Amino acid sequence: MARHLGDDWVLPTLDDWNRPWFTSGKIVAQACEDCGAFQQPPDEICGNCQGTNVVFRDCSGEGTVESVAVVHQAVHPWLADAVPYAVVVVSLDGAPGVSVIGNVLNREPNDVRIGQRVRATFEEFPYPDGEGADGETLRIPQWEAV
Amino acid sequence: MQKQAIIAGVGESDYFVRGRATQTEFQLCCTAIRNAAADAGIDIADIDGFVSYNDQRNDPLRLARALGIKNLRWSSQSWAGGGNNAAAAVQMADAAVSAGYAENVVAFRALAQGQFGRFGQARGSGRTMDGDMAWKAPYGLLSPAQECALHSARFMHDHGISQEALCDISMACYANAQRNPRATRYGKPLTREKYHASRWIVEPFHLYDCCPENDGASAVVVSRAERARDLRSKPARILAAAQGLGPMYGSSAFQPRWLGRMYYDNVGETLWERAGVGPDDVDVAQFYENFTGPVLISLCEMGFCKPDEVEAFVSNGALEGPDARFPFNTSGGNIGEAYIHGFELIVEATRQLRGESTCQVADAELSLVVSGPGYAPGSALLLAKD
Known part of the structure; x- marks a missing residue:
């Protein structure tokens, strides 16, 4: 599918800590097996108990918009055709205390409100050649208002 | 060993609209430091320490x-990011001097973005x-303004x-800048109508919620x-300084329990x-005030x-x-005077205690600088009349 901010727009550099989020085609969050706490962004150690048994858990794929900022000024030339667009913070159902950055694809920017319930959708896109993970497919989580 | 140190002198270069500096960044930096030493009446050769913040390019x-x-x-x-640690730079200078490791420590900030490109600009x-x-970037979240907008x-x-x-914050900065001939917004008053008619950034x-770049x-x-x-000039006593950080880093700052907070309560408490x-x-x-909204939070x-x-x-x-x-940003602040990553606010806080501000508060005895928020960690400085 076409990407919300344009197919030329930048992609995440995949690493061990963001690969599940950007490629699994599921909404996941990092949890600590020792204390049960969730955290975002993922890291090598649990910020709650300092345990290292951190794993990724599947979430329901639904969430709530916690904040929204409508961007009017493109801060990069590649975004000139994308503005105005809304950046949202979405808290994840099933991962208490965790939220992520995203976009709401099925609403005009000024129709996205704090408290809006959203469901995940995914932008499938080939990982660019020469960026160290050739052949992988990105499934970038995005959101639709429900 | 605390409360041993003073701000003995202050110095500035001229302030310019971004990209219009007539000297290089390093020359501007040396000018400000020479002016500060001269203001104090201290031989420049006797400066024995330098402190700055956030990847300062002009190394000691x-x-x-x-x-x-x-x-x-x-x-x-x-x-730290942004100008949040301007007060922390003074704090470290205080620590060095009060502990006796050095005698005359300069805290400073210099930037010439025409020479080096825009700070905080998305690149690549x-x-x-x-x-x-x-x-953040794949979702179009790139700039400090956008991040502060989500919290605000x-x-x-x-x-x-x-x-x-938000308008009130910007109006105050512009109003006070009209009294300050050094301010980059001097002679350019703002009205509420002009504020509301200005374009959205985010x-x-x-536009008028965002400080210019200088x-x-x-x-x-x-x-x-x-x-x-x-000393040649009246000193300002460093009554207290503080750094503070909440349990947030980078995109973790957007977790629900931290959204809309900046952890300046930690700084204030200290x-x-x-x-x-x-x-x-x-x-x-x-x-x-990199942006108006976070001022309300701080x-x-x-x-x-x-x-x-x-x-x-x-x-x-x-x-x-x-x-x-509530006398506030009396030089015009980042928005009205100049954005030297917040360090110009320390100079103005000192001027107030000397009775030298262009917006002088009568009998000012306690002068506060809150160097943020925007990005953790933050810092603050409280100066007292000597």
Whole structure:
């Protein structure tokens, strides 16, 4: 599918800590097996108990918009055709205390409100050649208002 | 060993619109430091330490050679984003001087973005972005304005704060800048109509909610208190300084329990305890305003009012002029005077205690600088008349 901010727009550099989020085609969050706490962004150690048994858990794929900022000024030339667009913070159902950055694809920017319930959708896109993970497919989580 | 140090001298270069500096960044930096030493009446060769913050390009070794420093006893820098650690730079200079590791430590900031490119600007021609940016950039979240907008929008939503409160912050900075011939916005008054008619940068920030970008340098010399009688200018006593950090880093700051907060309550708690005074005792305050919204948050977190009261606290010209109910950003601040990553606010706070501000608060005895928020960690500085 076409990407919300344009197919030329930048992609995440995949690493061990963001690969599940950007490629699994599921909404996941990092949890600590020792204390049960969730955290975002993922890291090598649990910020709650300092345990290292951190794993990724599947979430329901639904969430709530916690904040929204409508961007009017493109801060990069590649975004000139994308503005105005809304950046949202979405808290994840099933991962208490965790939220992520995203976009709401099925609403005009000024129709996205704090408290809006959203469901995940995914932008499938080939990982660019020469960026160290050739052949992988990105499934970038995005959101639709429900 | 605390409360031993003073700001013995202050110095600035000229301030320029971004890209229009007539000197290089390093030359601007040396100019500000030379002016600070001259203001203090201290031989430049006797400066023996340098402190800055956030990846300062003008490193102490190059400065020492250029300025003819005899013995560089101290150099340090804090980790942090933006201008949040301007006060922390003074704090570290205080620590070095009060502990006796050095005698005359310069804290400074210099930037010439025409020479080096825009600070905080999204860059890169590569297709991918890594680290913390990987979580934000693919969704179009790139700039400090956008990140502060997300925090501000939630804070405004939770506490019923209108756009007028943001306008009040910008209006105060512009009004005070009209008294300051050095201000880059001098002669360019702002009206509420002009504010509301200006374009959106990122909602809830209009153009006038965002500080301009400038080129220039400012510096202070921190020395031991007993030097005060030998100095050329009136010193300001460093009553307290504080750094503070909440459990947030990068995109973790957007977790629900931290959204709309900046953890300046941590900074305030440390500052007021060390100083032995409270918010009500402050005569004049300089608040770092990269964007207006975070000022509302820091006013509350520093203890000046409750979130539900902040709109009333800033309204009806409460922040404008020397006789303001709450004298605020008297030089015009980042928005009205110049954005030297917030270090110019330290110079203005010192001027207030000397009676040299262009928006002078009568009998100012306690002068506060809140160097943020925007990005953790933050810092604050409380100066007292000597």
